[in-house]
Amino acid sequence: MKKLLSIFFVSMFVFVGCAQKTSTVSTTSIEKQPAVSDTIAGGNVVTISDFAFVPAVINVVVGDTVTWKHDDVAAHDVVSTGLFKSPFFEKGGSFSFKFENAGTYEYYCSIHPAMKGTVVVE
Numbered sequence: 001m002k003k004l005l006s007i008f009f010v011s012m013f014v015f016v017g018c019a020q021k022t023s024t025v026s027t028t029s030i031e032k033q034p035a036v037s038d039t040i041a042g043g044n045v046v047t048i049s050d051f052a053f054v055p056a057v058i059n060v061v062v063g064d065t066v067t068w069k070h071d072d073v074a075a076h077d078v079v080s081t082g083l084f085k086s087p088f089f090e091k092g093g094s095f096s097f098k099f100e101n102a103g104t105y106e107y108y109c110s111i112h113p114a115m116k117g118t119v120v121v122e
């Protein structure tokens with residue numbers, strides 16, 4: 001009888017374990033969906049967070065579009081002298097620029113000149 005009971009508990013445990021595993025897998029696939037849409041939108045994303053461009057240096061190829069996504073408390077812009085100047089935008093906003101020529105493009109935020117980044121186009 002004891003043996004039967006322990007088999008029962010073990011099988012219950014396995015069942016619960018499987019059920020949890022299944023729900024974890026489905027949650028993970030839901031969480032991955034935004035990442036997939038990022039890739040579709042161009043894939044070259046710089047996040048503006050904590051008064052910094054992340055990553056500070058991004059490598060792309062000619063014809064790629066880089067998108068800056070704002071996720072910070074203050075308004076910022078993205079300025080590359082002689083190339084582009086975004087409007088000021090805030091949390092949740094984004095700005096995109098298509099790089100047509102190879103080169104190393106430094107950019108900054110005109111409100112916070114200490115915020116700097118580089119796009120390397122090959």
Ligand SMILES: [Cu+2]
Pocket residue numbers: 075076077109110111112115
């Ligand atoms: Cu700024």
